[in-house]
Structures are given as C-alpha cells and as structure tokens.
Amino acid sequence: MSEKTYKPGNYPDLPPPPGTVGVYGWVRQNLFSSISNSLLTIISVVLLYYLIDGIIGWFFLDAVFDAESKIACRKIDDGACWAVITRRVGQFVYGFYPELERWRIDITFLTMFLAFAPLLYPDIPKRKWLLYFSAFYPFFAFVLIMGGYFGLQKIEYSLFGGFMLTVILGVCGIVCSLPLGILLALGRQSNLTVVRTLSVCFIEFMRGVPLITLLFVASSMLNYFLPPGTNFSILVRVIIMFTFFSAAYIAEVIRGGIQAIPKGQYEAADALGMNYWQKTRFITLPQALKISIPGIVNTFIGLYKDTTLVVVIGLLDPLGIGRAALADTKWNGLSTETYLFVALFFFVSCFAMSRYSLWLENKLNTDKK
C-alpha cells in the first residue's frame, strides 16, 4: 500500500476493484458467488447440456421431415417424424375448408392484424381511418369466411377446423366477453340488490363448474331450453358458452380493479354532480380497467387455451385434427410430434399476448415515471 496525499480537488479516479466488473465480475457475482451457488450453476449447466443435446438431436438432426408413413420414417432415421405434420399441414391450419377457397381465410387472417392494430396500439398513424375499418371488420370477416354473399361459395360450419377454428373461437370469445364482463363487474358492485344478487349468482356459477360441463350443456342440452324446432350451429353455441365462462372471470378481475380505486375519487365525482353513468364512464372504468389489464389479458390467454376443449365435444380444432391423424394407421403412435407441434403454436400466440400485456402495462403506468 502506497500512501500519497493529494491536494483537494485533485483526486484521480481509481479503477473499480478487480473482479467486480466486466465479464469476469458478472460471472463471479451471478453464477459463483458462493459454494451453493456454484453447485447450482454446475447442475444447471449439466441439465441444459443434456436437454439441448437431446432436443436438437431429436428435433432436427435425426428428424425426418417427409416420408410416406411412420414406418418409412423410422427406416430413414430415429428422431422425430415430422412427416405427420408436413403431410397434413393444410388440415392443421384450415381444417376441412375447401382447398380452393382457402385464400379467403388467408385474407381474413391478414386483415385481422390491420383491424386490431388501431385498438392495440393507440399511437399508430392514421388511427381514425383504421378504426372505421375495425368497426366494419366483423361483417367483412363473417361474409368472407362463411360465404353465401357476393358470389362467394357458402361454406358449412362443420368444415371449420384447425388453427383457423382456434382463432375464430378465441377472437369471438375475447371480443364478446370483455363488454359482458364489465357489465357483470358493475352489476356486482351495484346498489340495486336484485341486480347485484343476479350478477353474483351468475359469476359464482360460471366460476364454480368446469368449462367442460358447460360445453356438454352447449352440445347436448341447450336445445331443450329453446323453443321446439330452434336449431343453431354448434359453433355459435360454443362461442356463447366461452363468452359466459370467461366473462365471469373478467368480471372478478375488473371488480378487483374497481375496489382498488380510492374512495376520494367517487366522492369527488359526486361533488361534481355526476350521475351514475358519467361516474362509471369517466371515473371508475378508466382507472379500474387500467389496473386490471394484466388480469384481463391472463383471462384472455386462458380462454384462448381453453378453446382446445372443443375437441371433447367433437369439433376439429388442431387437437382434433391431430387425433384424427394419429388414428390413421400410417401415423399411429406419433403423438409426441403431433402434440408438440400444436403446443408450439399455442406457446407462440400466448407468449405474444402476455408480452403485449407487459408492454401495455408499462405504457399505461403513469405513476412511476
């Protein structure tokens, strides 16, 4: 240690102690700060090595991407047999929608992003014009998908399937359940005893039973509750059930948001002489919805994932298509490949949704800037 004296104001900047900065410092602090920590790192590295080694080998290196059947696959290599997917990719995406008409689905799907953009990103240029398009979009999509107008061939509901069905069910359920959920949340907080009791009963019932029983009701019992002779498509019935189910969950999330608003806000609104609907529109909802965004998006993700349950009542969503493929003797036993492929699709879309919710949360978080 050398001792030196400096005149005030002349102290030189010393370098940080060795081993606290740079790559070495980072590794030491984050991976090897103590004995137990080092042990954890080593275990993780070994685990990762085997995992990545196995996954890359099975997924890509030893995999077969096209073959006649499972047996043909196994003759080529012993990794994954993706032929079950590549040979049927059209069905996985479009179900049994006629091949010549599939461009209609493509257009609907691509324009969906255009229709959602102004709703999801408030800063987008030309937002007002795009919003007109968003309002018009449901009719546009309906006509394009269903056909029957403007010389488009009419397509039966029963031909819908694959990822297209997932997106239709998911988007319809999400779009319909948000308004209903808001109404239910307001109803649950209402001063009117009858309205409150009704909302509570509805919410608790929907949250108390498994979705699958509701889908059974939709598929086999709903007709009993309608005038004799009424018959409407199973797809619509399922969407109604999804909407009810997820609206109940959304209502609970929003109720949490409403209860989190400080009482002073309501008192101020009352002092200004606002009536109930003005208070709701300008004071309650903007704040409550902002707080409950993460919960709402989580419910949406849940709903989107739950669309897979329609396979149990016989609709051909990607899982249904996959099970049909596996029932084929050519592809018998390739369940891991099939289900992993479908899982990848769900992972990508759900992960994107949760990232969007994080982004929005940060954007709307005005207190901590």
Next chain:
Amino acid sequence: MTFFSNIWRNEKSREIIVQIIVLFFLGWFISWLVMNVNANFEALGKDISFEFLFIPAGYDINQYLIDYDSRDSHLRAGIVGLLNTGLVAFFGIILATVLGIALGIIRLSKNWLASKIAYWYVEFTRNVPILLHILLWHGIIINTLPHPRKAISLGDVTFLSNRGFYIPKPLAESGIELVYLFLVVAVIFSILFAKYCKKKQDLTGIQYPVFLINFSVICFLPLIAFFLSGMPVSLEIPALKGFNFRGGMHMSPELAALTFALGIYTAAFIAEIVRAGILAIDKGQREAAESIGLKPSKVMNLVILPQARRVIIPPLTSQYLNLTKNSSLAIAIGYMDLVATLGGISLNQTGREMETMLIVMLIYLSVSLSISALMNWYNSKVKLVGR
C-alpha cells in the same frame, strides 16, 4: 304526469322501479325456459326423474378406490368417479405444490442461470393448454414406454411400462396396531410440544428447534414400534404374469399422465404466485431483520415467510381449485372421473342429460363454493390488524 316524473327523479323510488323491471324480466325469462323445456320434453316423451341412479350401471371402471363392478348402480359409479377425481386432485396438488414452491424460489435465486431456466420452464408450461399437456403425457407413456414384458424395472420391485406403473404394495400383518398406536402418540405429543414451545417463546423469547424435534419424534417413534413388533409389514411385489403384471399397487397410464400433466402445469402458476408473494414483502422488512442480526434462515422463516403466506395462500387455493376442475379433462384420455362416469357413460346409457349434468355441476359447485367460503374465513383471520 308530474307525479310519475317525480317518482322517476327520486333516487329511492327509481331504484325500486328498476329492480321491479329487472325482476319481471327475470321471471319472464325463467318461465320461458321452463315452458320450452316442458314443450321439448313432451315432444320427446321424456320426463325428469332420478330413478336411473339406482339401476345397474353395466359398464366397467378400470380404476377404483371402493369396490365396484358393472352390476353396481349408476350412483355407485358416480361415487367411484368422484373418488377418482379426488385421487388425481390429491396427487396433482402434492406434485404441483412441491414443484411450484421449488421453482418459485429458484426463480428468485441470485444464480442467473438457474433463475433463467425456471423462468423459461414457467413460460413454456403455462402458455400451452392443459389438455395438450394431458394428451402429450398420455402419448409419451403409451407410445414410448416399453411393453410390460420389457418393462423398465427399478430394483426389480417397481416397474414402468406402457400399461402403467407398478409399485410394491405394503400389506399389514398382525402387530401393526402397535405402530399405529405409536404414530398417534407421536402426533399428539408433537402438537402439545409445539403449543408449549410457542407459549414459552411468547413469554420468554427462548426458541426451541420445534420442527426438528417433532419431525424426528413422528418419524422415529413408529419406526421403533415397527422393529419392536417384529416388522409386521410385508411387501407384495408385482410380478409379470402372461401379458401384464399382477399384484402390487397399480397406477394406470391415465392416472399417471393426468397427475403429471396437472402437477406440472399448475406448478408453473404456483411458482409465479410464490415469487410474487415473496416479492410483495417490503424490502425494509428484510433489511430490518438482517440489521438486528438474524441469520438468513431465520430472516426467511420468521420474517419473510409469515408475511408472504398471507399473500400466497388465497391465490394458491384458487389454483388448487383450478387443478381439481381441470381434472375433469380426464375424459379426453379415458380416466374415469366424475365427468367421465356420471356425465359421460351414464349420460349416454340412460339418455338423462338434464339430471346427470345437474348432479355433476352441483357437486363441482358445492366443492368450489365451500372452499371459497373457507378462504374468506381464512382471509378475515389473517388480515393485518391495525392496533
């Protein structure tokens, strides 16, 4: 005219009018539904009756906790299904809790690599539908595990094959009563001892290693009794007979797949809950505890966890409920739970959709509501009390 507009302007009377209108529409809607049901049932020649519950079910169930064969009634089949739901929920909850808490803690660890692995595990698992998890695990067990003849054996007593898992079954022999007796004594002792220590700590501040002492008492007392009474437990080891194993305890591929899938899926949610619960504790609490010289383990056990528990337990219970409700997806792989027995085969055989679905829904509803009630009670009990 002014009379009516006055009524409408008065808040109280307006509320009453609105409620009467709502009630009127509700009544109209319900009677409309009932009328439709009546008309439909008349057209089909059906009625509502629960007598079908007592006629023989006529179908087999491959996994049961109470005795059952196809001559038993639909009611008993339903009870077998309900118990199967309970069984898979029980195993699933244990797996999910252990895995979830471990992952939640790893996620908060200072180790960058381990925390990233836990993060990606959580993201991959919870962004994939539960039904897909169930089918994937079922497929893996059915398609990639070997036939019983080539079963993977663990020490020649436990066998994994595509017909399920076989583990040795402990059989009680005479003299086992002593072990049970000692177990009961040990449990009673631990409860009393824990109470005594708590009192002592409240009065004097002296702490005893309560957990360690109680744990060893509960473990060792029955063990001593076990050896004293000459080891009155024999193991029935599964053995290959013909095409499958006989004897031992059998876990069907469906039960195993369902347990893994539900446990692994719910663990991801529990990990996030545990993490959020620990993060919710104010940093000052930890700093204060450290500054008065508590050891890291005591900081966790005495300061962080008791507070985090309050945040963690309500969402944790709702995850348990979700797991139980998700177990109804068992029907997709043919595990005979409540929905698959009463709401599945019984429904198809008797054609009584209304009655079976009503029973199934009511059972799930009453379980959910009673657990919610329990939670509300717990919440009010542990709520922060201002002094």
